[in-house]
Amino acid sequence: MEEALLDILAGLRAGEAGGDGTDAAADAVWLDKLVRRHNRAAHDGTRRVAKRRLLPFYLHVRADEPERWAAWNISAAEDTALVRLLQAKPRRTASGVATITVLTKPWPCSGRCVFCPSDIRMPKSYLADEPACQRAERCWFDPYLQVAARLRTLTDMGHVTDKVELIVLGGTWSDYPEPYQRWFVGELFRALNASDEERTAEAEARQGRYERAGVSRERDERAAATAEVQARIDGGALSYNEAWSLVYGEGARDAAAAGSGQNAATAGLREPDAAGRAEAEVPEVEPGAADPAAVAFPDTSWDDIAALHAANESAPKRVVGLVVETRPDLVTAASCRTLRALGCTKVQIGIQSLDDRILAANGRAITAARIGEALGLLRLFGFKSHVHFMVNLLGADPAGDVADYRRLVTEAAFLPDEVKLYPCCLVASSALTDHFADGSWRPYTEDELIGVLAADVRATPPYTRISRMIRDISATDILVGNKKTNLRQLVEAHLSAGGTPMAEIRQREISVDGADVGALTLETIAYATAVSEERFLQWVTPTGKIAGFLRLSLPTTAAVEALGVADAGSTEAAPGAAAADGCAQAPAFPARGEAMIREVHVYGKVAALGETGEGTQHLGLGRQLVEEACAQAAAAGYAAVNVISAVGTRAYYRRLDFKDAGLYQKRSLA
Template sequence: MEEALLEIIAALDAGQDVDATWLDKLVRRHNRAAHDGTRRVAKRRLLPFYLKVKADDPERWRSWNVGEATDAALMRLLQAKPRRTASGVATITVLTKPWPCSGACVFCPSDIRMPKSYLADEPACQRAERCWFDPFLQVEARLRALTAMGHVTDKVELIVLGGTWSDYPEAYQRWFVGELFRALNLPDDERAAGAAVRRARYESQGRPRDRDELAALTAPLQARIDSGELTYNEAWGPLWGNEEKAPAPEQQDLSWDDLAALHRANEEAAKRVVGLVVETRPDLVTAASCRTLRALGCTKVQIGIQSLSDEVLAVNGRALAVESIARAMALLRLFGFKSHVHFMVNLLGATPEADVADYRRLATEAAFLPDEVKLYPCCLVASAALTDRFRDGAWRPYTEEELVGVLAADVLATPPFTRISRMIRDISATDILVGNKKTNLRQVVEAAVAAAGEPVREIRSREISVEGADTEALSLETVPYITTVSEERFLQWVTPAGKIAGFCRLSLPREEALELAGADDPRQPDGSPAPGKPAGAMGSKDREGPDGFPIPGEAMIREVHVYGKVAALHRTGEGTQHLGLGRALVEEACRQAAEAGFAAVNVISAVGTRAYYRRLGFKDAGLYQRRPL
């Protein structure tokens, strides 16, 4: 391994044209030289070996005479899956433990080993199960893997999956989020040591995590779920209600003040949280839940909309109406959250024509207009109640031509301020009974869109990704649009070719709409006022306004994002990060808010970006940061 690395370093120092093809030839040549059929050199092992020597054997590393430029070039060459951090941050996805779900959707998988709607073969689910669903261990494992692939992990977006976040007890929510921050706050060696202690404790308690063992343990109950004899919730108690079997038994009732202390520590940590995402249902988005999410540090909310047809929602077991979806979207916007909606085509009762019209409504009507969309087709898995409707002929999967036609039309209908993040779920083809099994569905759709010859405006298609951009050629554009509660301004840095290098979401709320954010929680059975803001929030509590926020006459920055390769904190990278593009977006947003007559601008800052916004003149103010105009 060392011999191959030294050859690469020498080639880089000599200025040779070293690329992926050159590297593949080198790897094959070294393996042929072994004469015993073994693969002594592999690209995926070169970088971990290099990083280990650099960290653990500095004298040996110095003997290689690796200059700063060569070190950077070597990291670029050996980095695995560069798109993982091309959006500007390192994403870490974690799962909550299996838990009863208050929904009963006919298309939803019911794998008793997982939180409702997830399957054990999905990559993030496999990682969670190996870690006993412990949030600390999941973060540690993912950080280790990303580092081994050569990714910078100084800026982390945490994505918490697991069905309906709001169904979990608040004590579990605080503890789970606190453990995520605890893991990121620790130095690498202390995090690794803490993880080793936890793993040893779980193993000594005999808590299963082996896939085969868990499959055997759950098989009898799973068979009864698949046959319709038991629901997921009915099966949950006998399996996970037993404390000796329950995953992640480390849970403690972390107080709001303790969580706030972990937040403050992360403000100056080496690995900072620049985004925290949870997922829930629209009917559980209330003013009270929005305040709780902010106290947890949440900045983006994924909500399962699935459809904008009351009839389709009803026949699919979605116990909500389009009116509650519109209310949830309005509340999320007023409280500053980014909205990431799940939208499904080919549901029970849908048609290709109706699906196209349904999505166009999502993308054009003022009550909706999401920031991000997961747009994917319904597919059939054994544990879903939809299997009965497939057998009796009430539901059928779209043909590939129908499916691609619907998704291509949806892409073309997507406005420039919305990002289509995904087009498939990470469900294994072996779990799908019928429906799309193509993992490259998005590429097929993009080819159909290209053949149509119409311009694509959605964000993901325009991101500069790993290419970088000439900052001198960028221009700053504003895309205004109107919602039911605000005027929105989407500020974007674009290249002459229309690629997007960064953007800012500015929200100018209408004063009459703010009553919605201060309204009583509709889920209170006695009509009493919604609970107030959780304790432990950052900053002062002397703000005026309904329950502390939102405030009449004050604007909101909901997101600032600059694309390009992740640059380490306080350092300039190869892309567009740390070049002042974000600061310029914030200044322009403040200028436009002042021009529109607003007295101040709030920002829904992530915990790890608070220090950044303080440098831009924002001061801590309750659950947000505020800058007077």
Template sequence: MPAEPDILREALTRALAALVTELRTRAEGPMDDQWIVRFCREQNRGVSDVSAHVKKRALLPAYWDLKRSRPDLWRSWNVDDELEARLVSVLQAKPRRTASGVATVTVIAKPWPCSGSCRFCPSDLRMPKSYLADEPACQRAEQCLFDPYLQVSSRIRVLAQLGHPVDKVELIVLGGTWTDYPEAYRRWFAAELFRALNDGLGDAATLGRRNRRRQYEQAGFTLWQEEREWTAPSDPQLRTELQARVNAGELTYNEAFPQLYGPATPWAEVSRWQRCSSNALRAVQTMNETAPCRCVGLSFETRPDCVDPETLWSLRELGCTKVQIGVQSTDVSRLDGLSRGIAGETIDDAFALLRLFGFKIQAHQMANLPGATPATDLDDYRRLVSDPRFEPDEVKLYPCSLIEGTGLVENYREGRWRPYETEELVGLLVNELAATPRFVRVSRMVRDFSAKDIVAGNRQANLRQDVERRLRDRDLPVQEIRFREVALAPEGPSDLRLRTLRYFTTVSEERFLEWVAEDGTLHGFLRLSLPVLPAVATEPVLPAVARPSSTPARADAAMIREVHVYGRAARLDQEGQWSQHRGLGRELVEEACRQARAAGRVSVAVISAVGTRGYYRALGFEDDGLYQRRFLD
């Protein structure tokens, strides 16, 4: 028999009281996950009923419940602010999630036809093209009917319950090629992201979720009472039959799409109100500048052939600061055999335009494509991160996996493609990470595909840990950002020094300013771009009214493309325990302005996120259309 709720509740209360006493008397010594596990084990000693055992994941919700429902008891413990902060820090679940300084929330757009037909791309009809239903973010999105408000609101609530600050949120929007979606839907999607952050964690968010769910019910969607998940009232057998035909090559994703999401479905009904005006979008953005949860970064993904000035202006109007671009390979001959349909100069032009608009560039690179070898993949990667035509700021490494229903299955069955053995793949990734410049961050090394979805290819979910362990075992020097970032280390910024790395692209001189400690750990950085002639336009910098055919860059101005301070996230207007909120970002900006002035630039622009506009105004920047800028004395 499971323990009575009151029995478990009292056990958790006793454990919290013991933990507060331990924290009050313990001045030194590590209190990491292993310590808290031992603490819980001690609390459970002598308790035969396993269901009444204290577990770490239950302690933080018990703390929130205690403060809310038993305030007299909580006050009797005499817990001051400093002690309470230590308590929450110890109980925080999965602290790595905010170790980069912000809370990251991934949001998935709804299923939609794709303009591409890449042979390696999955075609799961439950998802937007290239995504699979068992990926964690996709599971959460489907439960929310891919609604951006529900996804963001639910996710920040969960993160807050786990003890993470959510007042600084980076939003990552995935779902295939963003520009394939209708313009009105794109505006609505972005506006709902901001509205969810504006409503935050209070009653407004609860009411907002309730009203949105009522809208879906009225459109014909139903709720699974057992699992508390939303689903469309479609015929499961029809979906299974269509997916089987797609997997067999009898139908494409785009051909099957209308039968599940077309005019006769609830999806068509809700699409009538999934639209938004530009004025309404700007209104929620303005509110977010002072909201309880502020957007400090917003990214969308697209293809190189969809990048043009008009598209990039529209992304800036949405508040976008980073673009994920599906390069896959810089060897165009390799892409030609995969129905990619992208010319080499198209990739070059996309990188140049993204940089001139000030966007942070995250490139997707796919190893193990047909015709590749570990040696050619390494050459391809080195070209991506060092050739002046490319040099992205971030990279996602996606080793090719064989998924049922892709065109690559034919290559596999005919013996024209094979997945790398584990040792081959790990060896390649070790060499790629070692070859990564210090201004590049490798954000991912593997897709979150479920092992059961992979017909052939890597199934190792913790591939990165294996790669980094081998790098350390071989004592290879690694300059890549994520490998160096301070993350959860306890070092303070007292021993930091500021240094600058210069490198050149086809359209700019780039300067990577970084705060590093004596042991090499990275505490913060800034990306400063100095556009060069003849790549830049001669018209006034940052026009208040966007010109679709122009870029915002000019030769007498510099552009700050990113400022990031690492360390466990600190709340707004509070001093952090590590690097955050100690003036490191301000000093980076001031140094960037000094260097821009010395380089002959008369102003510095910044591609600020909506939620960081106030921060840059305090540093002397003025609003200028879709950017902010500061004139140099």
């Protein structure tokens, strides 16, 4: 390995590879040829040099073998070039942060969507072969272990992990009991607050506890243990919730809801209950084999959450975003307060359609009007909205899908910040299989699908980002429907061939490219929603690329007053309202006459905290965006600006004269 690494270094010094990112494709080809040359030289068919091991080896020597490192005589510039050349998947941190996706444990869902997968090993709507699901299962769905494992992988790939966006997947977050929510989020922060040494030691200790408890992490073993139950789900004999009760036991639900400290359920399948929900032929399961998280967890109070948040403000790994996903019908003022107390900054929300007829046909039990209310609530509370939208649902057609999406991105009640634009596909465990069998649903042809998605991209405004066009569902799990992982590329090629400019954010962000800061222009796009006037402030290059942006919300007086009346009359509990960070002494939502900064984002490669990186981070672009937003809010007559700051960005906003104000931070404009 050392010989190959020194050859790479020699190539950099000789100018054979740039290592400066200007021609990443050519550098990748050069590196691949060098690696293959070293492996051929072994003459025994072995691959002694692997690209994915080169960077971890180099980083290990640099950190732990000072004499060997000194002998290589590597300058700071060569070190930077070498890391850049060996780094895997640079887009992982191209948005300016390191993203860590974690999964909650399997849990019943109150939804009944006909297209939704039902894998009993996973939370509802997720399948065991999806990458994030595989990682979670191997970590026993333990949030601490998932963070520890992902940090280690990202570091080995050469990514800076000082600033972390946490994405919590698992179907419907709001269906999980509050004690579990507090524990799960608390463990995420606990893992990031620890030093590398502490995190490694704790991960090893937890792994030992799970193994001693007999809880399986082996995917094949868990698949075999649940195979017969899964077959009954696939065949339509059991719903996910019924199967969950058989596999994990109702006692798990009661324990978690009561906050008794039990993180999951009994290990085996239950005996048939009095209602006859389980038949006598229900298979046995080896103790522990099907249980994803049978080790008890300690109760995590709101005071504990506040303390973990405070520690993260100065931790080596700071949370700059916390994302959860839920359904529109579960978005209320009380749930928004709870999410803020947990530190949440963005909400993924499953919308799927705005056509009430299609929503009903697909078992959504929701209306477009309620979706609009949910998006309005999220906006007033300062959250970024990331909606899931599906084409080719039961009862849909291409023309209707195009019109439906256009409504999403043009009507004032909706206008999301981000969109996951998925084509519906058929998996064995969904109720949609019956409709495919009787001919009432068919997948779009490839031409139809690309045509719909291309029209949707054309309609997307410049303040909205289309984050995805497919889900990470394995092609082996898809019975019919799109199986092409490069669907987005096909759509973009279709648009490019027609000469169509694409305005949505993902197409314009500078990604891993740099930008001439002196050539950037600050522009503002204003648009009206049902509850506010929005200002999208963006730094753009002469070619229209985006280097950073800010979302400023100017709520209408009527919307804020309506929220106050509705909240005052609500009988819902508001967990989190008494958290120790002072939110009991401050309004849970902005007062009348106060603006809200909902997001500040500067693109470019991640720069370490307090350092200037290769891209546009830490060059003052964010500060200028904030100052301009405050000036615009003052000019519009607002007395103060709130910011929905992530826990790890609180110190940054304090330096910009924002004061802690309960669930938010606030700056007076007087």
